[in-house]
Amino acid sequence: MTAITVSINGIKTTVPEGTSILQAAAGAGVHIPTLCFHPDQEVKANCRICVVEVEGRNNLAPACATAVSEGMVIKTATRRVLAARRTILELILARHPQDCLHCSRNGTCELQQLAAEYDVRYNRFPRDEWQLPLDYSTPGIVRDPNKCVLCHRCIEVCTAVQTVNALGLANRGYDTQVVPSIDHDLFESPCVMCGQCIHACPVAAITERDQIDELMEAISDPEKVVVTQIAPAVRLALSEEFGGEPGRLRMEQLVDGLQKIGFDYVLHTNFAADLTIWEEGHELLERLQEGRNLPMFTSCCPGWVRFAEVYYPGLLNHLSTCKSPQQMFGALVKTYWAEKMGIDPEKIVSVSIMPCTAKKYEAVRPEMIDSRYADVDMVLTTREIARLFRMTGIDPLKLAGAFPAPWMGEYTGAAVLFGASGGVMEAALRTVCELQGGTLEKIDFCDVRGMKGVKEATVYLNGKPVRVAVAHSLSNARVLMEQVAAGESPYHFIEVMACPGGCIGGGGQPLTRTDRDRARRMQAIYDEDRGRQRRKAHENQEVKALYQDYLGSVMSHKAHELLHTRYTLKRKNT
């Protein structure tokens, strides 16, 4: 590739052909502001904040969308450029609610930051805000169209990364709006509530549905017993909210913090993750034996399940009938655990802490009442828990640590893996391979790790090759699903996670911009797995006890009643 030398604010820099001015400037240490630009997305060039002067060109050039050419002389901070940027900011701000003080993105808002950077202290244009109702139609995410700055980042992620196509544009000119398809409520659109749009949004136009108040009400009620389960990906990312590297927060510290907030019992979704492997592993073996409904798809991810329901309703029998770990846990906490602990299930408030916005939706799915109660009463995301910690003055990184409550707190390294794309597959393979007899010597299945969109591997069970695939991001899932629809899928078992990188990149996680951040969290997952004494789901002693004391056996009638389900799309949130 040809090397091209350009001058940026007088700094000579040489970059490969095809480099944008924005990239070239970053390389030369020159900061150019952006808003619609997103490092993991196609260039849209619609906000025009990044305009710069290019010698010999009449108009200003969008740095994100202009490729450098030999000898180009670029100026990024002339009076004309700064005035144009400030005008554009004034235009955006004149229509943006000025409620920064009580906005959930206060302090993390990209627009707020730009306004500060460009010292926009007055606005020549009269304020003219949208007066639109908020969209509370989904249990997972809330859209505040009033705050939208029309950067299209949410549309891009929903369309290109997820192929969900729930968001689009309506109207023209000044009335242009981002709306759910055909301008319906979000819940009526194909939205799967994965929440990737939340990460994409530079402002607070899309957020999780906040349930902190609901939680605090339960905690403060002396009659209620608040029990929580924590998903594996939560703890790793939570550190970031308090300035730590992914994974720095120890599980004991998190348990300690949650107890201090007022949770009565802190347990682990991980326990149910191990349990899932027992059930799902056997289900796989059964299907392999019978050659029925193959490939089998995992069903841990509610965003993926809803995606399959919306786009592939005819192929739902390929999904494992296993509930997700959250819902297995929920069904057990008000039955088995309540019995064990001698607590009236009526009094239990089952809270789960998840990296995920779709989990909020999963918890209220009409099928999820197998304990005869709502199996999970409420779901809080990692971000909500972080807010709760801040509000209560707790820095979990500084806590000494405490231990989880008895029963349903034990977990293996396999369960931890659930937090990263490929983890369910790896956990399942560890168990399934050993169920066939013998002991695995090498238990790391590196082929299914990492950020590659579709990962595949072949394992041998009883000498027969079993082909497995792992997809994260729904666009990749779509590719595999299309193969199934066409009758051309070469696979036997497929793991799908809706979010890029799996749950570590979930819609409820601390705001995540790039795949690089996701990869770092992934690494933290593998580090933790490596550090655990037991790393295979079938080694979980508490799960063994559960089968002995309560369920009878794997795939027993009772297990089916509590731990399995059949999915069909319920459009209405009833």
Added chain:
Amino acid sequence: MHSLKEMRREFQRAFNVSTNRVKVAIGLGTCGIAAGGEKVWNAVNEYVENEGLDVDMMSTGCLGMCYAEPIMEVHMPGEPRFVYGNVKPETAVEILERHLKYGRPSPEYIVGQDPRGFEPAPNIMELKDTGFFKSQVKTVLGRCGIIDPEQIAHYIAFGGYEALEKVLSEMSQIEVIEEIKRSGLRGRGGGGFPTGRKWEAAYNSPGPKKYVICNADEGDPGAFMDRSILEGDPHSVLEGMAICGYAIGADEGYIYVRAEYPLAIKRLRKAIQDAEAMGILGDNILDSGFSFRIRIAAGAGAFVCGEETALMHSIEGKRGMPRVRPPYPAQSGLWGKPTNINNVETYANVPGIIRKGADWFAAMGTDNSKGSKVFALTGKIRRTGLAEVPIGISLRDVVFDIGGGIQNDRKFKAVQIGGPSGGCIPASHLDTPIDYDSLIQLGAMMGSGGLVVMDEDTCMVDVARYFLKFTQEESCGKCTPCREGTMRMLQILERICQGQGGPEDIDTLENLALVVKSTSLCGLGQSAPNPVLATLRYFRSEYEEHIFNKKCPAGICVELLDIIIDPAACKGCTLCKNVCPADAITGERKKPHSIDPEKCIKCQACIMKCPFGAITKG
């Protein structure tokens, strides 16, 4: 290959034979129909049948003389062709009664005659000598209004498809491109990019699949050049597209035409069908091995779809929204394939260039702008219509010679050229030659050819407001400056027109206009401020009058009007008092009346009613 030549001779013979018959032609383009051409047609038809006359009736496209529609022509064997204007059903019958039965033309209705080689009738002006046609050239519009656009035979008889034949039989792709380059043809849709270079880029893009697109999404207010060509001579566009297809190596073309042009679509469909039936379009055209099909894509009327990338999105079924260029369509266009996009008039120019040669074409026009350009003359001009002029002609010639000057002897004030993306040019620049570069110098642009003439009763702030309202509503909403900025400009203009403008408004407006112009993503936003910048440049004092003196010098901005009764001229007849809907006028009979400005709604009904001219606006 010789079959088309033979056919042409045959069609020419047939056409010549038909000239020896009595023929009545009626202009039934959209303009003719709107003026009542169909009623004339029906009346004539009924008359001919009732009288049992042996007459050929023919419908034609637009001759360009919109001011004289409906137009009816009468051809008698051995006589000139007489063109009657402003024909009503009754007068048509009256004219025919005299002309067909007694051989007596009716000079009072005749706009001109075309001798076509016969002895001209005395005392009747020849069409080409009339003010309207004198300075015009007829290359692109040569056949419009002469042939029946729904008869492929007419097109072929008039030299149609000769260029395609020539290209397929004796020219290489590169030779075609070189010929177009040499002609100096530039895009007639607005930007004025050299057509030959565009074709060359598409030719150089590798790939087995390429597309040719004809942009017929004519959306400027007051522009109807493309519509007239499509309605009056659709085959010329098809031929131009096919030649382009051959030159760049495409086998498929799309005409993106707005759905508001149903007649154009109908005629295009017929033209495509007829051409395919004759083997002029479709597979293995004229046994040359070259295949080319043309499809029609009807646009839903978004102005921004005239922008090439938005247009392609629209054909692909996506929201009509422009994207960043590069890549240009020549590299990655429709469905990601190399694509050449030109507008209707550009393609319609191509067959002539191939047939008569690049030199013939380049002889017209100026150094940097060759050939002719079709303009749609509208506004306060006497002769509205469609005029094709050599590029480089002065604005004065167009407005005063062709257009006949200003209606009602009012004073000329400005001409808006280039539609909402263009600018207003004042009287002081009337002698500017119309070419791509001179117009840009003046803050306007050639655009697609809309020319709106304004007289002294036009408020330039109001004009800017009008165009801004248009572009604001037509903005696709993608980029911030165009979506938000044009609206804010519009708000300021509205404020000024309502007398609520503040001293800082001109600065803010100018400032904002420059930002929108220099930061918008596509041509729509980049040119949307032009009407504001041009009026600020040439008519700044009008803005200032509105803001500082709260006056609208042209008397257009209602909120700034004072309706005053001159007590010396008022005879106290009470007519104004009776007509006033707001009870704003008081006064006793035979005594001067007065208007309560608080109550007055400025409807001006009193001004129109007053027999003494005593009421004025100021």
